[in-house]
Amino acid sequence: xxxxxxxxxxxxxxxxxxxxxxxxxxxxxxxxxxxxxxxxxxxxxxxxxxxxxxxxxxxxxxxxxxxxxxxxxxxxxxxxxxxxxxxxxx
Amino acid sequence: xxxxxxxxxxxxxxxxxxxxxxxxxxxxxxxxxxxxxxxxxxxxxxxxxxxxxxxxxxxxxxxxxxxxxxxxxxxxxxxxxxxxxxxxxxxxxxxxxxxxxxxxxxxxxxxxxxxxxxxxxxxxxxxxxxxxxxxxxxxxxxxxxxxxxxxxxxxxxxxxxxxxxxxxxxxxxxxxxxxxxxxxxxxxxxxxxxxxxxxxxxxxxxxxxxxxxxxxxxxxxxxxxxxxxxxxxxxxxxxxxxxxxxxxxxxxxxxxxxxxxxxxxxxxxxxxxxxxxxxxxxxxxxxxxxxxxxxxxxxxxxxxxxxxxxxxxxxxxxxxxxxxxxxxxxxxxxxxxxxxxxxxxxxxxxxxxxxxxxxxxxxxxxxxxxxxxxxxxxxxxxxxxxxxxxxxxxxxxxxxxxxxxxxxxxxxxxxxxxxxxxxxxxxxxxxxxxxxxxxxxxxxxxxxxxxxxxxxxxxxxxxxxxxxxxxxxxxxxxxxxxxxxxx
Amino acid sequence: xxxxxxxxxxxxxxxxxxxxxxxxxxxxxxxxxxxxxxxxxxxxxxxxxxxxxxxxxxxxxxxxxxxxxxxxxxxxxxxxxxxxxxxxxxxxxxxxxxxxxxxxxxxxxxxxxxxxxxxxxxxxxxxxxxxxxxxxxxxx
Amino acid sequence: xxxxxxxxxxxxxxxxxxxxxxxxxxxxxxxxxxxxxxxxxxxxxxxxxxxxxxxxxxxxxxxxxxxxxxxxxxxxxxxxxxxxxxxxxxxxxxxxxxxxxxxxxxxxx
Numbered sequence: 001x002x003x004x005x006x007x008x009x010x011x012x013x014x015x016x017x018x019x020x021x022x023x024x025x026x027x028x029x030x031x032x033x034x035x036x037x038x039x040x041x042x043x044x045x046x047x048x049x050x051x052x053x054x055x056x057x058x059x060x061x062x063x064x065x066x067x068x069x070x071x072x073x074x075x076x077x078x079x080x081x082x083x084x085x086x087x088x089x090x
Numbered sequence: 091x092x093x094x095x096x097x098x099x100x101x102x103x104x105x106x107x108x109x110x111x112x113x114x115x116x117x118x119x120x121x122x123x124x125x126x127x128x129x130x131x132x133x134x135x136x137x138x139x140x141x142x143x144x145x146x147x148x149x150x151x152x153x154x155x156x157x158x159x160x161x162x163x164x165x166x167x168x169x170x171x172x173x174x175x176x177x178x179x180x181x182x183x184x185x186x187x188x189x190x191x192x193x194x195x196x197x198x199x200x201x202x203x204x205x206x207x208x209x210x211x212x213x214x215x216x217x218x219x220x221x222x223x224x225x226x227x228x229x230x231x232x233x234x235x236x237x238x239x240x241x242x243x244x245x246x247x248x249x250x251x252x253x254x255x256x257x258x259x260x261x262x263x264x265x266x267x268x269x270x271x272x273x274x275x276x277x278x279x280x281x282x283x284x285x286x287x288x289x290x291x292x293x294x295x296x297x298x299x300x301x302x303x304x305x306x307x308x309x310x311x312x313x314x315x316x317x318x319x320x321x322x323x324x325x326x327x328x329x330x331x332x333x334x335x336x337x338x339x340x341x342x343x344x345x346x347x348x349x350x351x352x353x354x355x356x357x358x359x360x361x362x363x364x365x366x367x368x369x370x371x372x373x374x375x376x377x378x379x380x381x382x383x384x385x386x387x388x389x390x391x392x393x394x395x396x397x398x399x400x401x402x403x404x405x406x407x408x409x410x411x412x413x414x415x416x417x418x419x420x421x422x423x424x425x426x427x428x429x430x431x432x433x434x435x436x437x438x439x440x441x442x443x444x445x446x447x448x449x450x451x452x453x454x455x456x457x458x459x460x461x462x463x464x465x466x467x468x469x470x471x472x473x474x475x476x477x478x479x480x481x482x483x484x485x486x487x488x489x490x491x492x493x494x495x496x497x498x499x500x501x502x503x504x505x506x507x508x509x510x511x512x513x514x515x516x517x518x519x520x521x522x523x524x525x526x527x528x529x530x531x532x533x534x535x536x537x538x539x540x541x542x543x544x545x546x547x548x549x550x551x552x553x554x555x556x557x558x559x560x561x562x563x564x565x566x567x568x569x570x571x572x573x574x575x576x577x
Numbered sequence: 578x579x580x581x582x583x584x585x586x587x588x589x590x591x592x593x594x595x596x597x598x599x600x601x602x603x604x605x606x607x608x609x610x611x612x613x614x615x616x617x618x619x620x621x622x623x624x625x626x627x628x629x630x631x632x633x634x635x636x637x638x639x640x641x642x643x644x645x646x647x648x649x650x651x652x653x654x655x656x657x658x659x660x661x662x663x664x665x666x667x668x669x670x671x672x673x674x675x676x677x678x679x680x681x682x683x684x685x686x687x688x689x690x691x692x693x694x695x696x697x698x699x700x701x702x703x704x705x706x707x708x709x710x711x712x713x714x715x716x717x
Numbered sequence: 718x719x720x721x722x723x724x725x726x727x728x729x730x731x732x733x734x735x736x737x738x739x740x741x742x743x744x745x746x747x748x749x750x751x752x753x754x755x756x757x758x759x760x761x762x763x764x765x766x767x768x769x770x771x772x773x774x775x776x777x778x779x780x781x782x783x784x785x786x787x788x789x790x791x792x793x794x795x796x797x798x799x800x801x802x803x804x805x806x807x808x809x810x811x812x813x814x815x816x817x818x819x820x821x822x823x824x825x826x
Contacts, residue, residue, distance in 0.1 A: 003738055006734055006737040006738045007734070009733075009737065010730050010733060010734055013730060013733065014726070014727075014730055016294075016298055017298070017726045017730075018723070018726065019294060020268075020292075020294040020295045020297070020298040021268055021271070021295065021298075021722060021726070028766075029766065029783060030270075030273075030274025030275070030783065030785075031159075031274055031275070032159055032160065032274055032275050032276075032785060033274075033764065033783035033784060033785050035160060036160075036784055036785065037772070037781050037784070040774075040784075041681060041774055044608075044674065044678070044687055044688070044690065045608075045678030045679060045681060045686045045687040045688055045690075046608030046609070046686070046687040046690055047608065047609045047610075047681065047682065047686075047773055047774045047775075048607065048608050048609060048610065048611060048612075048613070048772070048773045048774075049772040049773065049774070049781070049784035049788075050611075050613075050772055050773075050784045050787045050788045050791070051607050051608045051612075051613045051687075051690060051694075051788075052608065052687070052690070052784075053784055053785060053788035054613075054788035054789070054791055054792065055607075055608070055613070055614070055690045055693050055694065056154065056674055056687075056688075056690055057154065057156055057160055057161050058161065058162055058220075058788065058789070059153075059154055059661075059672045059693065060153045060154070060162045060220060060672060061162065061219065061220055061223050061789070061792050062693070062697070062792065063103075063657060063658070063661065063672065064211065064220065064223040064224055064226075064227055064792075065223055065226075065792040065795050065796055066654060066657060066697060066700060066795075067103065067106075067204060067207075067208075067227050067654070068223070068226050068227050068230050068795070068796050068799045069700070069701065069704055069795055069796075069798070069799045070204075070650060070654055070700070070704070071201065071204050071227065071230040071231050071234060071799070072230050072234075072798075072799030072800065072802050072803045073647075073650060073704040073707050073708055073799075073802070074197065074200070074201070074234065075230065075233065075234035075237075075803050075806065076707070076708050076711050076712070076802055076803060076806040077647065077707055077708075077711055078197060078234065078237075078238075079234075079237060079240070079245075079711075079803075079806045079807065079809075079810055080711040080712060080715040080806055080809065080810070082714075082715075082716070093665055093670070093671060096665075096670075096671040097671075100658060100661065100662075100671070103658060104655075104658050106654075107651050107654045107655045107658070108655075110651045111651060111655070151670070152670060153670060153671055153672055153673075154664075154670060154671070154672050154673040154674070155669050155670045155673040219789055219792075223792060223796070226796045226799075226800070230799060230800065230803060233803055233807075234803070237807070237810075240810075242810075242811075242814035242815065245807055245810045245811055245814065246811060246815075246823060248807060249742070249804065249807045249808065249811060252800070252803065252804055252807065253736065253745055253746075253749065253804075256749055256800055256804075257732075257733070257736050257749060257752060260729065260732070260749075260752045260753060260755075260756050263756045263760070263793060264729065264756050264759065266760075267756065267759050267760040267763055267786075270760070270763060270785075270786065271763040276785075276789070610773070611771070611773060613791075615791060615794075615795055701795075708802050708806075711806070712805075712806070712809070715809060717813040
């Protein structure tokens with residue numbers, strides 16, 4: 001695709017993005033994060049709130065994402081075998 | 091069983107890692123037994139919830155014990171029960187089909203189970219970021235499954251599929267970021283409740299989020315401008331994987347589109363412009379898929395283009411966004427998933443027996459394989475929509491919906507689509523039943539095709555006729571699903 | 578590729594256990610200080626990659642055999658899911674924290690977050706090592 | 718005005734530009750990862766609170782940044798890692814089979 005065409009597409013996209021997204025977010029807490037900060041230590045016992053969230057409140061996401069990593073490692077393992085090593089399963 | 095919703099997803103996931111460990115126990119074909127057992131367990135668990143869902147109540151399940159907006163929660167309501175039912179059914183069929191082929195090792199079954207648990211995870215989740223994670227699981231599993239036989243063209247097709255899907259799904263992540271910035275939560279229901287208020291204050295953000303999600307779901311379900319990965323990915327992958335792709339993965343894209351658009355943008359957007367947009371994109375997909383299928387000579391590629399045009403039918407039905415239109419759309423999603431899975435099974439059997447990929451040198455094949463060609467005819471009648479089959483019922487609903495909407499553009503193109511579908515399927519049947527003698531491939535050893543392949547194909551062909559004769563059974567399972575979409 | 582100088586070799590062999598130690602620290606203190614399962618696992622993986630690059634993959638192979646690494650990945654994921662099931666069997670909902678919360682600030686203070694961190698750490702570490710082995714040893 | 722969100726959007730646009738114009742496979746995978754990092758920067762800076770401290774509790778109770786986007790983006794990072802590892806493995810196999818990384822030549826083969 002020629003560069004000029006790509007740049008025009010990007011300018012249109014940039015116009016849409018910047019006009020839509022209001023850019024002054026950094027002042028107030030969302031209700032959810034307020035809950036995490038106030039009740040986080042008491043409920044999960046962890047000081048690091050980020051670890052508390054992705055290992056206790058939303059641990060289901062981490063289970064899903066560990067499967068993604070497992071599947072991609074399995075994929076790389078299967079793809080880059082030397083020839084058909086038969087079906088040796090690890 | 092209080093834990094039923096999560097168990098439906100986690101039992102296949104557990105089976106994934108058990109299949110790898112069956113190497114160490116002397117159970118012959120242990121992986122297959124574990125795979126089939128896990129799917130049956132999930133199916134039984136889902137049916138155990140059936141009675142409460144049909145009566146209209148939804149079952150909530152909070153993961154980790156945290157209530158809705160704080161933790162992630164799953165919900166089984168009419169729509170997700172309906173989709174989970176036929177996804178588990180077809181998943182079981184795909185596993186039964188691939189039981190017959192011996193060179194599929196443990197890793198194939200574990201990847202298939204990862205893909206199926208990913209699909210179930212998408213269907214049951216109530217959290218938008220969680221839906222993104224499970225779509226990624228499904229995507230990674232399907233990239234690897236496409237390249238299972240390590241054919242060069244399959245690797246090229248998988249790479250193209252990867253680049254298209256991932257760059258579209260970065261936009262979906264962008265949409266989640268903007269939604270989080272506006273609403274402060276990741277839970278679908280709380281976002282949906284604040285959506286109409288956001289639409290009043292800042293309609294442009296809603297249009298932006300809608301278009302980004304449209305791109306992401308468009309790639310996943312093969313809508314018009316984003317369908318280019320489908321023919322190559324379907325034709326080069328192993329047969330059960332191509333039926334998984336066109337039977338389930340395209341349908342999950344449609345499920346997500348239905349769920350997210352009717353939940354977030356239901357009241358505000360769908361009845362003004364967006365419904366029409368989906369309608370016209372559906373019409374273009376319909377016509378484009380049918381025309382490309384007409385000129386296609388490779389059997390599997392033709393079936394892939396036929397999938398695109400049938401998705402066009404469903405998009406037209408969704409675009410009408412009336413009670414009848416959605417009923418036709420949902421019905422056609424189930425029918426097309428069933429029919430296309432069995433059509434790919436037939437194509438797989440024919441290709442593995444004769445070694446030919448192109449229709450032109452499959453002439454007069456009905457003398458070699460009468461059973462499979464007969465099943466192929468029934469299924470192609472079902473796709474076109476000839477009365478006794480189930481395709482007729484769903485297409486009749488779609489036509490009725492278009493008529494009541496007085497949408498003449500849609501009606502014209504629906505009929506044109508049906509005629510084109512009839513054209514390219516009769517072309518195949520005419521090639522199969524042509525009088526000239528079938529010439530074998532010179533030095534080709536046909537692979538052994540066991541009873542499993544034939545069994546699964548005939549079961550689906552019979553099921554299509556059965557649903558065609560008694561559509562009432564599917565209709566009342568669909569009733570709670572429609573109540574979810576159009577309250 | 579020119580030969581790797583002996584200084585680098587000796588340093589790597591000496592440094593290797595300390596990298597692993599640092600990885601273990603990150604994993605075990607994941608819920609107290611910045612860090613966690615993934616970051617510690619990546620450092621495990623980088624330790625094995627460092628050894629592979631310097632010593633050559635053959636030597637590293639017999640220390641960390643590939644089948645053993647893939648097996649650890651499977652076992653790690655199995656433990657992850659079984660931890661979820663244990664929460665369910667004890668009456669809480671799936672993947673819930675069934676262990677009592679220790680005294681805040683000490684290592685065993687966050688219930689089953691520590692075990693999850695360990696499982697993810699091993700999985701990510703072995704996963705990256707497997708990917709490294711596969712890409713390095715691939716000849717067309 | 719310049720803040721994390723606008724720069725995140727610009728990085729996503731750079732990634733889209735890379736995918737649209739680059740013909741080399743490896744560069745396409747790199748621009749895919751650039752898009753991923755752009756979105757991660759945007760999502761994390763949506764949770765930023767001016768003058769906020771990292772979301773880890775020491776003894777003093779200071780104003781904290783929103784921890785949810787950071788936890789969610791950790792998941793996206795690992796997904797991006799998995800996707801890029803798989804894409805590069807596919808690129809290696811494509812180069813083995815077709816001996817070229819140029820998408821134009823690959824289209825004909």
